[in-house]
Amino acid sequence: MERQSGRKALVHRVKGNFVVEENIGDVQWPQQCAVCGGPAETTDCLHLQSTFKALGKIDVDVDGIPYCRECFPKAHKGKVLERVRTVLAFVLGIPLGLYLIVLSMQQRSSGSKFVWIGMIMVLALAAGFGLSWLIVDFPIRTLFRRQFAKPVDAWLIQENKSDNREGISVVISIPNEDYAAAFAGLNGA
Numbered sequence: 209m210e211r212q213s214g215r216k217a218l219v220h221r222v223k224g225n226f227v228v229e230e231n232i233g234d235v236q237w238p239q240q241c242a243v244c245g246g247p248a249e250t251t252d253c254l255h256l257q258s259t260f261k262a263l264g265k266i267d268v269d270v271d272g273i274p275y276c277r278e279c280f281p282k283a284h285k286g287k288v289l290e291r292v293r294t295v296l297a298f299v300l301g302i303p304l305g306l307y308l309i310v311l312s313m314q315q316r317s318s319g320s321k322f323v324w325i326g327m328i329m330v331l332a333l334a335a336g337f338g339l340s341w342l343i344v345d346f347p348i349r350t351l352f353r354r355q356f357a358k359p360v361d362a363w364l365i366q367e368n369k370s371d372n373r374e375g376i377s378v379v380i381s382i383p384n385e386d387y388a389a390a391f392a393g394l395n396g397a
């Protein structure tokens with residue numbers, strides 16, 4: 209996944225998202241705001257980092273995502289809100305899980321406890337995510353609708369590439385459909 213000049217990024221579409229197999233540095237961004245289609249006045253860079261069993265720690269930058277001056281801070285606020293929601297989900301979910309585990313310990317005398325503990329924790333965290341969405345995300349987004357914009361997002365996945373090698377690809381999600389169509393056109397996806 210290194211930048212090689214003259215090379216084109218290898219991009220295909222999967223369920224509305226774009227998967228970049230090769231040359232992420234050569235992805236072409238349509239020169240307009242990725243949220244509203246207005247003038248491209250500033251760019252965003254997403255730093256992606258994940259650890260994969262077979263390949264270790266992978267760092268990739270997705271650079272040059274254009275925004276206008278109005279949308280850029282709104283896109284950033286959306287990310288901050290997402291982080292707050294994730295933290296709150298754990299803050300709510302972990303104590304809830306522990307509480308439920310204690311309750312279930314008192315009732316079940318023997319048997320597959322570890323399986324139960326794992327399942328309860330997963331359910332409690334799911335409940336935590338639901339609760340934090342209800343408490344934080346939903347009301348704030350409803351009240352301050354005009355303060356938020358859905359930004360371009362990206363993350364890393366391990367997959368079998370077209371030539372059947374296992375490797376890391378970058379998934380790019382573009383919420384604005386017009387911008388996504390222009391992106392597809394530019395990158396041959």
Ligand SMILES: [Zn+2]
Pocket residue numbers: 241242243244245246275276277278279280
């Ligand atoms: Zn804009």
